[in-house]
Amino acid sequence: xxxxxxxxxDGLRAFLCPSGIAKVLILGLIxxxxxxxxxxxxxxxxxxxxxxxxxxxxxxMYGHAVFSYPPGFGFVMxxxxxxxxxxxxxxxxxxxxxxxxxxxxxTSLINPFITAPAFNLALKLPLIxxxxxxxxxxxxxxxxxxxxxxxxxAYALWFLNPLVIxxxxxxxxxxxxxxxxxxxxxxxxxxxxxxxxxxxxGAGALLKMYPAYLGVLFATYLLLxxxxxxxxxxxxxxxxxxGLAISAIPAVxxxxxxxxxxxxxxxxxxxxxFGGINLWFFTPxxxxxxxxxxxxxxxxxxxxxxxxxxxxxxxLTVAVSIALARxxxxxxxxxxxxxxxxxxxxxxxxxxxxxxxxxWVIPFMIIFSxxxxxxxxxxxMLTASGLLASLTLRSFAVFFYPMAxxxxxxxxxxxxxxxxxxxxGGPLVPSILFVLSCLLGVLAMLSTLLIGSEIPxxxxxxxxxxxxx
Amino acid sequence: MRRALxxxxxxxxxxxxxxxxxxxxxxxxxxxxxRNLAEQAAIDVDYSSGESDxxxxxxxxxxxxxxxxxxxxxxxxxxxxxxxxxxxxxGLYDHIAVEMxxxxxxxxxxxxxxxxxxxPDPASIMVIGERAELNNETAAALMSWxxxxxxxxxxxxxxxxxxxxxxxxxxxxxEDFLRVKYRELSxxxxxxxxxxxxxxxxxxSQAPLYAMEKEYLDNISAVTIGHLHHDxxxxxxxxxxxxxxxxxxxxxxxxxxxxxxxxxxxxxxxxIVQLYAGGALWSTGPPKFVSLPMSAxxxxxNLTITMDSIDAVVVMAYSLQPYVxxxxxxxxxxx
Numbered sequence: 001x002x003x004x005x006x007x008x009x010d011g012l013r014a015f016l017c018p019s020g021i022a023k024v025l026i027l028g029l030i031x032x033x034x035x036x037x038x039x040x041x042x043x044x045x046x047x048x049x050x051x052x053x054x055x056x057x058x059x060x061m062y063g064h065a066v067f068s069y070p071p072g073f074g075f076v077m078x079x080x081x082x083x084x085x086x087x088x089x090x091x092x093x094x095x096x097x098x099x100x101x102x103x104x105x106x107t108s109l110i111n112p113f114i115t116a117p118a119f120n121l122a123l124k125l126p127l128i129x130x131x132x133x134x135x136x137x138x139x140x141x142x143x144x145x146x147x148x149x150x151x152x153x154a155y156a157l158w159f160l161n162p163l164v165i166x167x168x169x170x171x172x173x174x175x176x177x178x179x180x181x182x183x184x185x186x187x188x189x190x191x192x193x194x195x196x197x198x199x200x201x202g203a204g205a206l207l208k209m210y211p212a213y214l215g216v217l218f219a220t221y222l223l224l225x226x227x228x229x230x231x232x233x234x235x236x237x238x239x240x241x242x243g244l245a246i247s248a249i250p251a252v253x254x255x256x257x258x259x260x261x262x263x264x265x266x267x268x269x270x271x272x273x274f275g276g277i278n279l280w281f282f283t284p285x286x287x288x289x290x291x292x293x294x295x296x297x298x299x300x301x302x303x304x305x306x307x308x309x310x311x312x313x314x315x316l317t318v319a320v321s322i323a324l325a326r327x328x329x330x331x332x333x334x335x336x337x338x339x340x341x342x343x344x345x346x347x348x349x350x351x352x353x354x355x356x357x358x359x360w361v362i363p364f365m366i367i368f369s370x371x372x373x374x375x376x377x378x379x380x381m382l383t384a385s386g387l388l389a390s391l392t393l394r395s396f397a398v399f400f401y402p403m404a405x406x407x408x409x410x411x412x413x414x415x416x417x418x419x420x421x422x423x424x425g426g427p428l429v430p431s432i433l434f435v436l437s438c439l440l441g442v443l444a445m446l447s448t449l450l451i452g453s454e455i456p457x458x459x460x461x462x463x464x465x466x467x468x469x
Numbered sequence: 470m471r472r473a474l475x476x477x478x479x480x481x482x483x484x485x486x487x488x489x490x491x492x493x494x495x496x497x498x499x500x501x502x503x504r505n506l507a508e509q510a511a512i513d514v515d516y517s518s519g520e521s522d523x524x525x526x527x528x529x530x531x532x533x534x535x536x537x538x539x540x541x542x543x544x545x546x547x548x549x550x551x552x553x554x555x556x557x558x559x560g561l562y563d564h565i566a567v568e569m570x571x572x573x574x575x576x577x578x579x580x581x582x583x584x585x586x587x588x589p590d591p592a593s594i595m596v597i598g599e600r601a602e603l604n605n606e607t608a609a610a611l612m613s614w615x616x617x618x619x620x621x622x623x624x625x626x627x628x629x630x631x632x633x634x635x636x637x638x639x640x641x642x643x644e645d646f647l648r649v650k651y652r653e654l655s656x657x658x659x660x661x662x663x664x665x666x667x668x669x670x671x672x673x674s675q676a677p678l679y680a681m682e683k684e685y686l687d688n689i690s691a692v693t694i695g696h697l698h699h700d701x702x703x704x705x706x707x708x709x710x711x712x713x714x715x716x717x718x719x720x721x722x723x724x725x726x727x728x729x730x731x732x733x734x735x736x737x738x739x740x741i742v743q744l745y746a747g748g749a750l751w752s753t754g755p756p757k758f759v760s761l762p763m764s765a766x767x768x769x770x771n772l773t774i775t776m777d778s779i780d781a782v783v784v785m786a787y788s789l790q791p792y793v794x795x796x797x798x799x800x801x802x803x804x
Contacts, residue, residue: 008470057792060491064791065563075485091524098658101676105656250486257490267559
C-alpha cells in the first residue's frame, strides 16, 4: 500500500516537474509570481472581480450580469476568492479611481477601477497552475512519441513563452485552462479513452466555448473513420457523448437558479463588433467591412452578423474534419493535425480574436514545430503578434495601474500621461500599429494552415510518429 | 492515493458548485418613516437590517415626490430601425432587470420595437438607449405621450426623437420640438460637480463622451440630475430632467456604450433604477441623503432629516457595495 502511494506521488511529481525541467519551472514561476500581483487588464479584470464579489455575497457569478462567460471559470475562481476573503474583506478587492476616468473616455477600453495585488494574485494563481499543467501535458504527449529531449523542449517552449506568461500572469485571462482541457481531450482520444475525451471537451467548453470545435472533429473522426465497423463507431461516439453529458452536470444547477445565464453567455455570439487577430484585422482603420459592403447603410442582415461568420467557421471545421477522417492518416497524426487546423480556422473565423485566444493553437504549433521546423517561424510570429496586439491596443502602461495604486514605483498620473501621449495624435496611429500587429498573426495562421494541410502525410509519419506507430 | 485525490477533487467540485449558487437576493432594510410631530417638514426614520457577510456602506435617500402607489413597468424601446437588437439595448435590458431583481422590485421590464408597439399607458417608463430613427409624426406622438404624464428616458445624442438640431447655425425641425445641444465632453476630475440628485442617489454615469449644453437646458426649465462640468465653452450637464406637461423627460449624455464605472449600459442601468426606485422621476424638489458608515454588523438606529417642503417623501435605503444589495423603501405621505 505504502509502495503504491509512493509510486503515485512519484508519478505526480514526475508529471508536474519532469526530470531536467526544474530550472525552467523555477524560472517561469519566479517571473510569473513577480509580475502577477502588480498587473491586470483594465478592461477584462472587472468582470472577474464582479463575479468574485457577487459569488462571495451570495448573488452567484451572474449576479450583476457583468460576467458573461460560461460558468467554468467561476467554479475555478471561487475557492481561491473564498480563501482570500478569509483574510481580506471584498470591499478591499478593488477600488474605483476617478483619476482614470479621463483615459477611460479617451480609449474606450479602460475601466477606472483597479484591483488589489492580493486579488490579482488569487485570480491568477489557478492560471499559473494551468500554465504548469499544460507544460506537463505537452511533455507527456511529446515525450511519448519523440522522447524526453523533445518533451523538455516542448515544456520550455510553452512555459517560457512570453505570450503565455503575459496572458496568464499579466492580463489574467483564463484561456490556458481551456487549453489544458483540449490537450487532455487529445491525449485521451488518441489513447481510445473516448468518454474521458468527451469529458475533457465538455469541461473545456464550460470554460470557453471553443473546445466544442474539437468535439466536432472527434465526432467526425469516430463516425467516418475507415476500416472500423459501424457498431464500434457508434459505441465510441456514444462513449464520448456520455463524457460530454457528464461534464455538463456542474452547470445544471445554475440553469435552474440563474436561467438568464444562457442568454448572457450566448448573446456574445451575436455581438456586433469585428476585428482583432483574424480575417477582419483591418476594421479599426476601415470600419466594419460588412457595413461597407452594405453601402454603409448600417442595414444589417443575417449574412453580416458574427453568427454567420461563426457558422462559416463551423462549416469549414466539418469539411476539414471529414477530409482528415477519410484521409487514412494514422490516428495520432490526424488528430494533432486536425486539432491545429480546426483551431486556426476557429480563430480566423471569429468576429473578434483577442491575443489570449492565440493560446488555443500554440501547444499544437509547438508539437508540430518540433518536427516540422517550417512551423517555428509562424509560432514565433504568432507569439509576437499576440504581445504586440496587446501592447499597441492601449499602450503598455494600462497593465500597470495596480503597481501605480499600490506601490510608490509609479503613479496613476504618470501612467495616465503615457496613455494620453500614446493617443495624443488621435486614434489613427494606435489603430495602424494594432492592425499591423494583427496582420502578423493572420499571416502566421495562414502559413500554419498551408504548412499543416500541404505536408504529405507520409513525410509527417516518418519524421514524427513513424518509429512508434 | 490516486483515488483519494480524485475523491477530494470531486468533493471540492460539488462543494464549489453548491457554494456558487445564488443564495440570497437582497439584504432587507426595514424602514419606519413618519413626519416629525414638532416639525412637519422633518422626517423621522427608524431603520434596521440584518447582519451581512461583508462590510458595506448604507445610504438613506429622501426624495420629495408625487408618485404613483405602485412602481410602473419599464419598456426599453428598440428604436434604431435596424433588424435585430443592438448590444446597447440588450445590455440595458440585462442590467435593469438585474438591478430590479436585486431590489425585489416586481415591475416588468420588456423590450419593444418602435415599429410594432402601441404607446403604453402614460404611467409607464420608456427608455431609448440608442439613436432613434423616427419620423416627425411618431416623434410628436411620443412627445404627447410624455405630456400626458409619461416618463421617457433618452440616452445619448440622437436618442431624443423630438429635438430640434442646429444646421448652419440655425435650429431646424418642428417648432414645438426641444432645443437640446450635445457637445463632446473633455472630462477632468477636478471640473465635475455632482448635483443633489447625483449625490443622493450615487449616480455612476459621470463621464459620457457627449454631454448637453446647460445654456439650452436652462431655456426648457431642465433640472440637473447628473454631473455639471465647467467648460471654457460653457457648462455641460451629464444628465438632466425636463418637465413636459404632466410628464418628465430624462436626458443622459452618451452614447450608451461609452465607459463609466464598468460599461455604459451597466452604469446607466444603475442610474435609471436609482432614479426610478428613489422617486426622482416624480420628484417635486431636490433630494437629501444620509450616509451610514461601513459595517457588516446588524444595524438598528434612527435619524431625522428636515426637507424643504411638506410634500410626500420617498425614503430609500441602499448599499454602495453591489455585492451586498441592501435595500429598503417606504413613502411618507404629504402633510
